[in-house]
Amino acid sequence: MKKLLFLCIGIAFTFTSRAQTEDKKWNIGLHSGVTQYSGDLGRDWYKTDNSIYGFGGLSVSRYLGKLFDVNLLLSKGTLGYHNGTTAGFRSDFNAASINLRFNIVAPEYIIRPYVFAGAGAILFDSQLHFHKKAYDFMLPSTGAGINIRLSPVIMLNLQETFLFSNHDGRDGVDNAGGKMSKKDSYVTHMAGLTFNMGNSVDTDQDGVSDKKDKCPDTPIGVVVDKMGCPVDKDGDGVADYLDNCPDIAGSKMLNGCPDKDNDGVEDSKDQCPDQAGTMALNGCPDTDGDGVSDKDDQCVNTTAGTKVDSKGCPMDSDKDGVTDDLDRCPDVAGIMALNGCPDTDGDGIADKDDKCPNAKGTAANNGCPEITKADIVKITYIGSKIFFENNSDKLKVASLSQLDALTLILNKYPEAKLTIEGHTDSVGKDEYNMTLSQKRSDSVKRYLISKGIDEARLTGIGFGESKPVAPNTTALGKAKNRRVELKTNY
Numbered sequence: 001m002k003k004l005l006f007l008c009i010g011i012a013f014t015f016t017s018r019a020q021t022e023d024k025k026w027n028i029g030l031h032s033g034v035t036q037y038s039g040d041l042g043r044d045w046y047k048t049d050n051s052i053y054g055f056g057g058l059s060v061s062r063y064l065g066k067l068f069d070v071n072l073l074l075s076k077g078t079l080g081y082h083n084g085t086t087a088g089f090r091s092d093f094n095a096a097s098i099n100l101r102f103n104i105v106a107p108e109y110i111i112r113p114y115v116f117a118g119a120g121a122i123l124f125d126s127q128l129h130f131h132k133k134a135y136d137f138m139l140p141s142t143g144a145g146i147n148i149r150l151s152p153v154i155m156l157n158l159q160e161t162f163l164f165s166n167h168d169g170r171d172g173v174d175n176a177g178g179k180m181s182k183k184d185s186y187v188t189h190m191a192g193l194t195f196n197m198g199n200s201v202d203t204d205q206d207g208v209s210d211k212k213d214k215c216p217d218t219p220i221g222v223v224v225d226k227m228g229c230p231v232d233k234d235g236d237g238v239a240d241y242l243d244n245c246p247d248i249a250g251s252k253m254l255n256g257c258p259d260k261d262n263d264g265v266e267d268s269k270d271q272c273p274d275q276a277g278t279m280a281l282n283g284c285p286d287t288d289g290d291g292v293s294d295k296d297d298q299c300v301n302t303t304a305g306t307k308v309d310s311k312g313c314p315m316d317s318d319k320d321g322v323t324d325d326l327d328r329c330p331d332v333a334g335i336m337a338l339n340g341c342p343d344t345d346g347d348g349i350a351d352k353d354d355k356c357p358n359a360k361g362t363a364a365n366n367g368c369p370e371i372t373k374a375d376i377v378k379i380t381y382i383g384s385k386i387f388f389e390n391n392s393d394k395l396k397v398a399s400l401s402q403l404d405a406l407t408l409i410l411n412k413y414p415e416a417k418l419t420i421e422g423h424t425d426s427v428g429k430d431e432y433n434m435t436l437s438q439k440r441s442d443s444v445k446r447y448l449i450s451k452g453i454d455e456a457r458l459t460g461i462g463f464g465e466s467k468p469v470a471p472n473t474t475a476l477g478k479a480k481n482r483r484v485e486l487k488t489n490y
Contacts, residue, residue, distance in 0.1 A: 024196035025063035029157055031073075031192030032056045037081040039184035040173035041088060044081065046187075051088065053078035057190065059157075067103045071116065072096070073161075079122075079186060081171060089171045095122040097141045097161075108226060110149045117142040120163065124170060136170065136184075138163040145190075153196050161188045204228070271295075288312070328352070355490045356415035368415050368490040375409050376488070382406045383486035386444060393439035395447065403444065406486070407451040413488070418453075420444045421485040422462040423469075425478035430464060438462025444484060 034052045036045050044050035055077020063069050073096070080090030097120025104113045120138040145159030168174045168183040175182070201210045203217075206224045210216055213228030222241045223231045230239030236249040236256050243256030250258040250266070257266035263276040263283050270283030272295065277284040284293035287300050290308040294300055297312030306325045307315040314323035320333040320340050327340030329352060334341040341350035344357045347367055351357040354367030361368040382405060387396040395403075410418060422437035422444075441460030449455050470477035 024153070024198035026197040027059075027061040027063075027069075027155075027194050028197060029059040029061070029155075029192050029194030030057075031059060031075070031157065031159075031190045033188050033190035033192075035077060035079050036187050036189070037079060037171070037184070038186070039081070039171045040168070040175060040182075041081050041086065041171050042083060044083070049083075051080055051082040051090075053080050053090070055093075055188065057192070059192070059194065061101075061194070066106055069101050069103070071099050071101050071118075073099070073120075075188075079124075079170075087172070091124045091170065093122050093124055095138075095163075096120055097138060097163075099141060103147075112147045112149075113144065114147070115142075115144045122163070122165070137166045139166055140164060147194070155194045155196070157190075157192045157194050159188075159190045161190065162186075163188070359413070359415050361415075366490060369413060371413055371416060371488055375412070378409060379406065379486045379488060383484050386484040388440055388443070391436075393436065393443045395443055400447070403447050404451065407448060407453060410448070410453055410457070416488050416490060417457045417459070418448075419487040419489065420458065420460045421467075421487065422460070423467055423481060423483050423485070424465050425481040426465045426468070426472035427478065434462055434464035434466075436462070437464045440484065 057075035082088030099116040099118030101116040143161040148156040163186040208228030215229035234249040238256030240246040245257040261276040265283030272284035281293040292312035299313035318333040322340030324330040329341035338350040345360045347360040349367035356368035422441035424433040445460040470480040
Protein backbone atom coordinates (compact mmCIF):
# COMPACT_ATOMS: atom_id res chain seq x y z
CA MET A 1 0.00 0.00 0.00
CA LYS A 2 2.83 2.40 0.82
CA LYS A 3 4.48 1.67 -2.52
CA LEU A 4 1.17 2.26 -4.29
CA LEU A 5 0.77 5.59 -2.51
CA PHE A 6 4.20 6.83 -3.60
CA LEU A 7 3.70 5.58 -7.15
CA CYS A 8 0.42 7.44 -7.49
CA ILE A 9 1.94 10.62 -6.08
CA GLY A 10 4.58 10.47 -8.81
CA ILE A 11 2.06 9.78 -11.56
CA ALA A 12 -0.17 12.62 -10.39
CA PHE A 13 2.34 15.22 -11.52
CA THR A 14 2.29 13.93 -15.09
CA PHE A 15 -1.43 14.24 -15.85
CA THR A 16 -3.70 17.27 -15.79
CA SER A 17 -7.31 17.85 -16.71
CA ARG A 18 -9.88 20.60 -16.44
CA ALA A 19 -10.93 21.27 -12.88
CA GLN A 20 -14.48 20.57 -11.79
CA THR A 21 -14.16 20.73 -8.01
CA GLU A 22 -14.75 24.45 -7.65
CA ASP A 23 -18.09 24.17 -9.41
CA LYS A 24 -19.05 20.84 -7.91
CA LYS A 25 -18.19 21.70 -4.32
CA TRP A 26 -19.95 18.78 -2.68
CA ASN A 27 -18.74 15.20 -2.91
CA ILE A 28 -20.23 12.01 -1.49
CA GLY A 29 -18.57 8.64 -1.45
CA LEU A 30 -19.17 4.95 -0.80
CA HIS A 31 -16.24 3.05 0.67
CA SER A 32 -15.20 -0.34 1.94
CA GLY A 33 -12.02 -1.69 3.42
CA VAL A 34 -10.33 -3.57 6.22
CA THR A 35 -9.16 -2.66 9.72
CA GLN A 36 -5.97 -3.69 11.51
CA TYR A 37 -5.02 -3.41 15.21
CA SER A 38 -1.90 -2.38 17.12
CA GLY A 39 -1.83 -2.64 20.93
CA ASP A 40 -0.98 -4.76 23.95
CA LEU A 41 -1.86 -8.03 22.25
CA GLY A 42 0.31 -7.43 19.23
CA ARG A 43 0.69 -5.48 16.01
CA ASP A 44 -0.66 -6.60 12.68
CA TRP A 45 -0.49 -3.43 10.62
CA TYR A 46 0.31 -4.32 7.01
CA LYS A 47 0.43 -8.04 7.88
CA THR A 48 -1.65 -10.63 6.14
CA ASP A 49 -1.07 -13.62 8.43
CA ASN A 50 -3.14 -12.25 11.33
CA SER A 51 -6.80 -11.40 11.56
CA ILE A 52 -8.27 -8.79 9.17
CA TYR A 53 -11.79 -7.43 9.65
CA GLY A 54 -13.92 -5.50 7.20
CA PHE A 55 -15.94 -2.31 7.30
CA GLY A 56 -18.03 -0.06 5.07
CA GLY A 57 -18.33 3.69 5.01
CA LEU A 58 -20.06 6.79 3.71
CA SER A 59 -18.19 10.11 3.20
CA VAL A 60 -19.26 13.67 2.57
CA SER A 61 -16.70 16.31 1.47
CA ARG A 62 -16.96 20.05 0.98
CA TYR A 63 -14.62 22.08 -1.23
CA LEU A 64 -12.91 24.89 0.71
CA GLY A 65 -10.31 26.09 -1.72
CA LYS A 66 -7.92 25.10 -4.43
CA LEU A 67 -5.95 22.76 -2.12
CA PHE A 68 -8.21 22.24 0.88
CA ASP A 69 -11.48 20.49 1.65
CA VAL A 70 -13.16 19.11 4.75
CA ASN A 71 -14.29 15.47 4.91
CA LEU A 72 -16.77 13.66 7.13
CA LEU A 73 -16.42 9.87 7.18
CA LEU A 74 -19.04 7.56 8.76
CA SER A 75 -18.10 3.90 8.96
CA LYS A 76 -19.41 0.63 10.38
CA GLY A 77 -17.57 -2.65 10.76
CA THR A 78 -15.50 -4.88 13.03
CA LEU A 79 -12.28 -4.30 14.94
CA GLY A 80 -10.22 -7.04 16.55
CA TYR A 81 -7.10 -9.08 16.80
CA HIS A 82 -6.47 -12.81 16.67
CA ASN A 83 -3.22 -14.55 15.74
CA GLY A 84 -4.39 -18.07 16.52
CA THR A 85 -2.05 -18.62 19.48
CA THR A 86 -2.79 -15.98 22.10
CA ALA A 87 -5.93 -14.47 23.46
CA GLY A 88 -7.56 -11.94 21.16
CA PHE A 89 -10.59 -9.75 20.94
CA ARG A 90 -13.26 -8.70 18.47
CA SER A 91 -15.78 -5.87 18.62
CA ASP A 92 -18.28 -4.31 16.28
CA PHE A 93 -18.00 -0.56 15.90
CA ASN A 94 -19.59 2.55 14.52
CA ALA A 95 -17.22 5.44 13.86
CA ALA A 96 -17.27 9.02 12.72
CA SER A 97 -14.36 11.32 11.92
CA ILE A 98 -14.02 14.79 10.51
CA ASN A 99 -10.78 15.72 8.82
CA LEU A 100 -9.18 18.66 7.04
CA ARG A 101 -7.58 17.48 3.84
CA PHE A 102 -4.64 19.12 2.14
CA ASN A 103 -4.40 18.24 -1.57
CA ILE A 104 -0.82 18.22 -2.76
CA VAL A 105 -1.70 19.27 -6.32
CA ALA A 106 -4.33 21.56 -7.79
CA PRO A 107 -7.79 20.41 -8.96
CA GLU A 108 -6.66 20.39 -12.60
CA TYR A 109 -4.69 17.18 -12.05
CA ILE A 110 -6.32 13.85 -12.75
CA ILE A 111 -4.48 12.16 -9.87
CA ARG A 112 -4.49 14.15 -6.62
CA PRO A 113 -2.66 12.80 -3.57
CA TYR A 114 -3.55 14.32 -0.23
CA VAL A 115 -2.81 14.16 3.48
CA PHE A 116 -5.27 14.87 6.26
CA ALA A 117 -5.66 15.24 9.99
CA GLY A 118 -8.66 15.49 12.26
CA ALA A 119 -10.55 13.88 15.11
CA GLY A 120 -13.13 11.19 15.53
CA ALA A 121 -14.88 8.75 17.77
CA ILE A 122 -15.46 5.00 17.75
CA LEU A 123 -18.55 3.52 19.42
CA PHE A 124 -17.90 -0.08 20.51
CA ASP A 125 -21.60 -0.93 20.76
CA SER A 126 -23.71 -2.17 17.92
CA GLN A 127 -26.82 -0.96 19.73
CA LEU A 128 -25.62 2.67 19.62
CA HIS A 129 -25.88 3.16 23.43
CA PHE A 130 -23.82 6.27 23.99
CA HIS A 131 -22.63 5.67 27.56
CA LYS A 132 -19.16 6.69 28.51
CA LYS A 133 -17.68 3.22 28.54
CA ALA A 134 -18.96 2.46 25.04
CA TYR A 135 -16.89 4.89 22.98
CA ASP A 136 -13.33 6.08 22.51
CA PHE A 137 -12.07 9.33 21.05
CA MET A 138 -9.61 9.14 18.18
CA LEU A 139 -7.09 11.94 18.72
CA PRO A 140 -5.73 12.40 16.24
CA SER A 141 -7.01 10.67 13.16
CA THR A 142 -4.57 11.19 10.34
CA GLY A 143 -3.49 9.65 7.11
CA ALA A 144 -3.08 10.05 3.37
CA GLY A 145 -4.87 9.09 0.20
CA ILE A 146 -5.28 9.54 -3.51
CA ASN A 147 -8.25 10.68 -5.58
CA ILE A 148 -8.16 9.52 -9.19
CA ARG A 149 -10.60 11.27 -11.53
CA LEU A 150 -12.43 8.79 -13.72
CA SER A 151 -14.77 11.46 -15.11
CA PRO A 152 -15.73 15.03 -14.17
CA VAL A 153 -18.17 13.48 -11.67
CA ILE A 154 -16.72 10.11 -10.55
CA MET A 155 -13.49 9.62 -8.65
CA LEU A 156 -11.70 6.54 -7.34
CA ASN A 157 -10.57 7.04 -3.77
CA LEU A 158 -7.76 5.13 -1.99
CA GLN A 159 -7.04 6.06 1.63
CA GLU A 160 -4.99 4.99 4.66
CA THR A 161 -6.28 6.20 8.05
CA PHE A 162 -4.44 5.98 11.36
CA LEU A 163 -6.60 6.18 14.47
CA PHE A 164 -4.99 6.81 17.85
CA SER A 165 -7.32 6.03 20.79
CA ASN A 166 -7.57 7.86 24.10
CA HIS A 167 -8.12 4.47 25.87
CA ASP A 168 -6.08 1.32 26.17
CA GLY A 169 -8.56 -1.28 27.37
CA ARG A 170 -10.61 -2.30 24.33
CA ASP A 171 -8.36 -5.31 23.86
CA GLY A 172 -8.85 -6.39 27.48
CA VAL A 173 -5.44 -5.15 28.63
CA ASP A 174 -4.86 -1.69 30.07
CA ASN A 175 -1.21 -1.09 30.91
CA ALA A 176 -0.49 2.18 29.07
CA GLY A 177 -0.10 4.04 32.32
CA GLY A 178 -1.43 7.19 30.65
CA LYS A 179 1.23 7.15 27.92
CA MET A 180 -0.21 7.92 24.49
CA SER A 181 2.36 5.82 22.73
CA LYS A 182 1.20 2.65 24.56
CA LYS A 183 -2.51 3.07 23.93
CA ASP A 184 -4.45 1.08 21.36
CA SER A 185 -4.37 2.32 17.73
CA TYR A 186 -5.85 1.17 14.48
CA VAL A 187 -5.28 1.52 10.74
CA THR A 188 -7.90 1.25 8.03
CA HIS A 189 -7.22 0.45 4.38
CA MET A 190 -10.08 1.89 2.37
CA ALA A 191 -11.13 2.10 -1.30
CA GLY A 192 -14.25 3.58 -2.78
CA LEU A 193 -15.98 5.67 -5.38
CA THR A 194 -16.88 9.28 -4.75
CA PHE A 195 -19.20 11.52 -6.71
CA ASN A 196 -18.87 15.27 -7.28
CA MET A 197 -22.15 17.04 -6.75
CA GLY A 198 -23.32 20.42 -8.02
CA ASN A 199 -24.08 22.20 -11.26
CA SER A 200 -21.44 23.98 -13.28
CA VAL A 201 -22.45 26.64 -15.81
CA ASP A 202 -20.48 26.87 -19.04
CA THR A 203 -22.25 29.42 -21.23
CA ASP A 204 -19.83 29.28 -24.17
CA GLN A 205 -19.47 25.48 -23.96
CA ASP A 206 -15.68 25.56 -23.96
CA GLY A 207 -15.28 23.14 -21.05
CA VAL A 208 -14.39 25.89 -18.55
CA SER A 209 -17.11 26.89 -16.12
CA ASP A 210 -18.25 30.49 -16.05
CA LYS A 211 -16.78 30.91 -12.56
CA LYS A 212 -13.29 30.34 -13.91
CA ASP A 213 -13.82 31.51 -17.47
CA LYS A 214 -12.09 34.81 -18.11
CA CYS A 215 -13.43 34.82 -21.67
CA PRO A 216 -17.07 33.71 -21.25
CA ASP A 217 -18.11 34.69 -24.79
CA THR A 218 -15.67 32.52 -26.74
CA PRO A 219 -17.29 31.21 -29.96
CA ILE A 220 -18.33 27.58 -29.80
CA GLY A 221 -15.68 25.19 -31.09
CA VAL A 222 -12.68 27.45 -30.42
CA VAL A 223 -9.81 25.80 -28.56
CA VAL A 224 -9.25 27.51 -25.19
CA ASP A 225 -6.71 27.43 -22.38
CA LYS A 226 -7.42 26.49 -18.76
CA MET A 227 -8.77 30.00 -18.11
CA GLY A 228 -11.33 29.65 -20.90
CA CYS A 229 -9.64 32.11 -23.27
CA PRO A 230 -8.85 31.29 -26.91
CA VAL A 231 -5.42 29.76 -27.36
CA ASP A 232 -2.71 32.11 -28.68
CA LYS A 233 0.26 29.85 -29.47
CA ASP A 234 2.59 32.60 -30.70
CA GLY A 235 1.68 34.99 -27.88
CA ASP A 236 1.09 37.99 -30.14
CA GLY A 237 -2.24 38.93 -28.63
CA VAL A 238 -4.26 37.52 -31.53
CA ALA A 239 -6.13 34.31 -30.75
CA ASP A 240 -5.27 31.39 -33.04
CA TYR A 241 -8.78 31.20 -34.50
CA LEU A 242 -8.40 34.83 -35.66
CA ASP A 243 -4.67 34.65 -36.41
CA ASN A 244 -3.74 34.37 -40.07
CA CYS A 245 -0.21 33.43 -38.96
CA PRO A 246 -0.82 31.42 -35.75
CA ASP A 247 2.73 30.03 -35.52
CA ILE A 248 4.58 33.35 -35.89
CA ALA A 249 4.16 36.37 -33.61
CA GLY A 250 2.83 39.31 -35.55
CA SER A 251 0.76 42.47 -35.44
CA LYS A 252 -2.83 42.85 -34.32
CA MET A 253 -3.35 45.28 -37.20
CA LEU A 254 -2.42 42.48 -39.63
CA ASN A 255 -4.46 39.72 -37.95
CA GLY A 256 -1.43 38.26 -36.24
CA CYS A 257 1.00 38.25 -39.18
CA PRO A 258 4.51 39.74 -38.88
CA ASP A 259 5.63 42.96 -40.56
CA LYS A 260 9.39 43.42 -40.06
CA ASP A 261 9.60 46.84 -41.70
CA ASN A 262 6.38 48.16 -40.10
CA ASP A 263 4.97 49.45 -43.35
CA GLY A 264 1.53 47.91 -42.91
CA VAL A 265 2.12 45.06 -45.37
CA GLU A 266 2.56 41.59 -43.86
CA ASP A 267 5.86 39.92 -44.70
CA SER A 268 4.29 37.10 -46.72
CA LYS A 269 2.80 39.65 -49.11
CA ASP A 270 5.61 42.24 -48.89
CA GLN A 271 7.78 42.27 -52.00
CA CYS A 272 10.33 44.35 -50.05
CA PRO A 273 10.05 42.91 -46.50
CA ASP A 274 13.24 44.62 -45.27
CA GLN A 275 12.38 48.12 -46.52
CA ALA A 276 9.38 50.19 -45.48
CA GLY A 277 7.21 50.92 -48.47
CA THR A 278 3.62 51.59 -49.46
CA MET A 279 0.62 49.28 -49.56
CA ALA A 280 -0.09 50.33 -53.14
CA LEU A 281 3.31 48.96 -54.19
CA ASN A 282 3.08 45.74 -52.11
CA GLY A 283 5.38 47.08 -49.41
CA CYS A 284 8.13 48.51 -51.65
CA PRO A 285 9.45 52.10 -51.37
CA ASP A 286 8.99 54.77 -54.04
CA THR A 287 11.59 57.48 -53.41
CA ASP A 288 10.46 59.90 -56.12
CA GLY A 289 6.74 59.27 -55.59
CA ASP A 290 6.05 58.48 -59.24
CA GLY A 291 4.05 55.31 -58.51
CA VAL A 292 6.85 52.93 -59.61
CA SER A 293 8.69 51.06 -56.84
CA ASP A 294 12.41 51.75 -56.53
CA LYS A 295 13.27 48.16 -57.40
CA ASP A 296 11.62 48.61 -60.82
CA ASP A 297 12.38 52.34 -61.27
CA GLN A 298 15.11 53.14 -63.82
CA CYS A 299 14.81 56.86 -63.04
CA VAL A 300 14.58 57.00 -59.24
CA ASN A 301 15.00 60.79 -59.02
CA THR A 302 12.17 61.88 -61.30
CA THR A 303 10.69 65.24 -60.31
CA ALA A 304 7.49 64.87 -58.29
CA GLY A 305 4.34 65.16 -60.41
CA THR A 306 6.02 64.09 -63.64
CA LYS A 307 4.15 61.51 -65.68
CA VAL A 308 6.26 58.39 -66.00
CA ASP A 309 6.23 55.16 -67.97
CA SER A 310 6.25 51.62 -66.57
CA LYS A 311 9.99 51.90 -65.92
CA GLY A 312 9.61 55.01 -63.82
CA CYS A 313 11.12 57.36 -66.40
CA PRO A 314 9.45 60.55 -67.66
CA MET A 315 6.81 59.77 -70.28
CA ASP A 316 7.47 60.56 -73.96
CA SER A 317 4.05 59.96 -75.46
CA ASP A 318 4.93 61.00 -79.01
CA LYS A 319 8.35 59.29 -79.01
CA ASP A 320 10.17 62.39 -80.24
CA GLY A 321 12.95 62.28 -77.65
CA VAL A 322 11.45 65.05 -75.55
CA THR A 323 9.79 63.90 -72.32
CA ASP A 324 6.23 65.00 -71.72
CA ASP A 325 7.19 67.22 -68.79
CA LEU A 326 9.33 69.29 -71.17
CA ASP A 327 7.38 68.72 -74.39
CA ARG A 328 5.23 71.69 -75.43
CA CYS A 329 3.49 69.40 -77.92
CA PRO A 330 3.37 66.02 -76.10
CA ASP A 331 0.79 64.51 -78.43
CA VAL A 332 2.61 65.32 -81.72
CA ALA A 333 6.14 64.27 -82.58
CA GLY A 334 8.38 67.27 -83.03
CA ILE A 335 11.98 68.37 -82.74
CA MET A 336 14.07 68.90 -79.63
CA ALA A 337 15.06 72.42 -80.69
CA LEU A 338 11.40 73.46 -80.49
CA ASN A 339 10.73 71.59 -77.20
CA GLY A 340 9.06 68.72 -78.97
CA CYS A 341 6.84 70.69 -81.33
CA PRO A 342 6.72 70.10 -85.11
CA ASP A 343 7.75 72.69 -87.73
CA THR A 344 6.03 71.73 -90.96
CA ASP A 345 7.46 74.52 -93.12
CA GLY A 346 10.93 74.32 -91.54
CA ASP A 347 11.14 78.01 -90.73
CA GLY A 348 12.25 77.42 -87.14
CA ILE A 349 8.89 78.39 -85.69
CA ALA A 350 6.80 75.67 -84.07
CA ASP A 351 3.54 75.00 -85.87
CA LYS A 352 1.56 75.87 -82.74
CA ASP A 353 3.11 79.36 -82.80
CA ASP A 354 3.28 79.66 -86.60
CA LYS A 355 0.48 81.68 -88.15
CA CYS A 356 1.57 80.28 -91.48
CA PRO A 357 2.58 76.67 -90.65
CA ASN A 358 2.62 75.65 -94.31
CA ALA A 359 4.59 78.63 -95.62
CA LYS A 360 8.14 79.38 -94.61
CA GLY A 361 8.23 82.71 -92.90
CA THR A 362 10.03 84.76 -90.31
CA ALA A 363 9.83 85.04 -86.57
CA ALA A 364 9.14 88.76 -86.90
CA ASN A 365 6.10 87.92 -88.96
CA ASN A 366 4.93 85.09 -86.67
CA GLY A 367 6.10 82.43 -89.11
CA CYS A 368 4.49 83.93 -92.15
CA PRO A 369 6.44 85.02 -95.22
CA GLU A 370 7.06 88.74 -95.49
CA ILE A 371 4.98 90.42 -98.21
CA THR A 372 7.42 92.33 -100.38
CA LYS A 373 7.21 96.07 -100.61
CA ALA A 374 6.66 95.75 -104.34
CA ASP A 375 3.62 93.55 -103.80
CA ILE A 376 2.29 95.90 -101.15
CA VAL A 377 2.60 98.76 -103.62
CA LYS A 378 0.82 96.67 -106.26
CA ILE A 379 -2.02 95.84 -103.91
CA THR A 380 -2.44 99.50 -103.01
CA TYR A 381 -2.37 100.43 -106.68
CA ILE A 382 -4.93 97.74 -107.57
CA GLY A 383 -7.23 99.11 -104.91
CA SER A 384 -7.14 102.51 -106.60
CA LYS A 385 -8.10 100.97 -109.96
CA ILE A 386 -11.27 99.24 -108.84
CA PHE A 387 -14.35 101.03 -110.24
CA PHE A 388 -18.08 100.43 -110.13
CA GLU A 389 -20.98 101.40 -112.27
CA ASN A 390 -22.50 104.75 -111.26
CA ASN A 391 -24.53 104.50 -108.05
CA SER A 392 -24.09 100.68 -108.16
CA ASP A 393 -22.03 97.85 -106.67
CA LYS A 394 -21.43 96.31 -110.07
CA LEU A 395 -17.74 96.16 -110.99
CA LYS A 396 -16.67 97.83 -114.19
CA VAL A 397 -15.00 95.55 -116.73
CA ALA A 398 -11.74 97.48 -116.43
CA SER A 399 -11.56 96.52 -112.75
CA LEU A 400 -11.63 92.80 -113.40
CA SER A 401 -8.11 92.59 -114.80
CA GLN A 402 -6.86 94.41 -111.71
CA LEU A 403 -8.58 91.92 -109.43
CA ASP A 404 -7.06 89.07 -111.46
CA ALA A 405 -3.64 90.54 -110.77
CA LEU A 406 -4.59 90.78 -107.07
CA THR A 407 -5.50 87.07 -107.12
CA LEU A 408 -2.00 86.20 -108.31
CA ILE A 409 -0.43 88.14 -105.46
CA LEU A 410 -2.70 86.55 -102.85
CA ASN A 411 -1.77 83.09 -104.15
CA LYS A 412 1.89 83.91 -103.47
CA TYR A 413 1.02 84.38 -99.82
CA PRO A 414 -1.55 81.66 -99.08
CA GLU A 415 -1.75 82.48 -95.37
CA ALA A 416 -2.15 86.22 -95.86
CA LYS A 417 -5.52 87.81 -95.25
CA LEU A 418 -7.07 90.72 -97.11
CA THR A 419 -9.37 93.41 -95.79
CA ILE A 420 -11.50 95.16 -98.43
CA GLU A 421 -12.68 98.61 -97.32
CA GLY A 422 -15.39 100.38 -99.31
CA HIS A 423 -15.78 104.23 -99.15
CA THR A 424 -18.12 106.83 -100.75
CA ASP A 425 -18.32 110.61 -101.08
CA SER A 426 -20.87 112.63 -99.15
CA VAL A 427 -23.48 112.81 -101.90
CA GLY A 428 -26.66 111.13 -100.74
CA LYS A 429 -27.83 110.07 -97.32
CA ASP A 430 -25.44 108.55 -94.84
CA GLU A 431 -27.39 105.29 -94.48
CA TYR A 432 -27.54 104.84 -98.19
CA ASN A 433 -23.81 105.49 -98.59
CA MET A 434 -23.01 103.04 -95.81
CA THR A 435 -25.06 100.32 -97.49
CA LEU A 436 -23.58 101.07 -100.90
CA SER A 437 -20.00 100.91 -99.61
CA GLN A 438 -20.66 97.56 -97.96
CA LYS A 439 -22.15 96.16 -101.15
CA ARG A 440 -19.15 97.30 -103.15
CA SER A 441 -16.75 95.63 -100.68
CA ASP A 442 -18.80 92.47 -100.92
CA SER A 443 -18.67 92.60 -104.74
CA VAL A 444 -14.87 92.60 -104.66
CA LYS A 445 -14.91 89.77 -102.11
CA ARG A 446 -17.23 87.66 -104.26
CA TYR A 447 -15.06 88.10 -107.31
CA LEU A 448 -11.91 87.01 -105.51
CA ILE A 449 -13.72 83.97 -104.11
CA SER A 450 -14.77 83.08 -107.63
CA LYS A 451 -11.09 83.07 -108.54
CA GLY A 452 -10.24 80.49 -105.85
CA ILE A 453 -9.36 82.67 -102.89
CA ASP A 454 -10.57 81.12 -99.57
CA GLU A 455 -13.45 83.16 -98.17
CA ALA A 456 -11.90 82.87 -94.68
CA ARG A 457 -9.02 85.02 -95.91
CA LEU A 458 -11.28 87.89 -97.03
CA THR A 459 -13.09 90.53 -94.98
CA GLY A 460 -15.30 93.18 -96.57
CA ILE A 461 -16.17 96.36 -94.65
CA GLY A 462 -18.20 99.32 -95.77
CA PHE A 463 -17.43 102.71 -94.17
CA GLY A 464 -19.72 104.90 -96.30
CA GLU A 465 -18.65 108.56 -96.21
CA SER A 466 -17.19 108.29 -92.66
CA LYS A 467 -13.52 108.22 -93.70
CA PRO A 468 -12.91 110.78 -96.44
CA VAL A 469 -9.36 111.33 -97.70
CA ALA A 470 -10.20 114.63 -99.48
CA PRO A 471 -12.80 117.39 -99.15
CA ASN A 472 -16.18 116.54 -100.59
CA THR A 473 -16.55 120.13 -101.78
CA THR A 474 -14.97 119.60 -105.20
CA ALA A 475 -15.46 117.08 -107.93
CA LEU A 476 -11.83 115.92 -107.54
CA GLY A 477 -12.19 115.53 -103.83
CA LYS A 478 -15.37 113.52 -104.18
CA ALA A 479 -13.69 111.27 -106.78
CA LYS A 480 -10.88 110.52 -104.33
CA ASN A 481 -13.34 109.66 -101.60
CA ARG A 482 -15.14 107.16 -103.84
CA ARG A 483 -12.55 104.38 -103.40
CA VAL A 484 -11.67 100.86 -102.38
CA GLU A 485 -8.69 100.25 -100.06
CA LEU A 486 -6.99 96.85 -99.85
CA LYS A 487 -5.03 95.95 -96.68
CA THR A 488 -3.12 92.73 -96.08
CA ASN A 489 -2.29 91.09 -92.74
CA TYR A 490 -1.75 87.72 -91.13
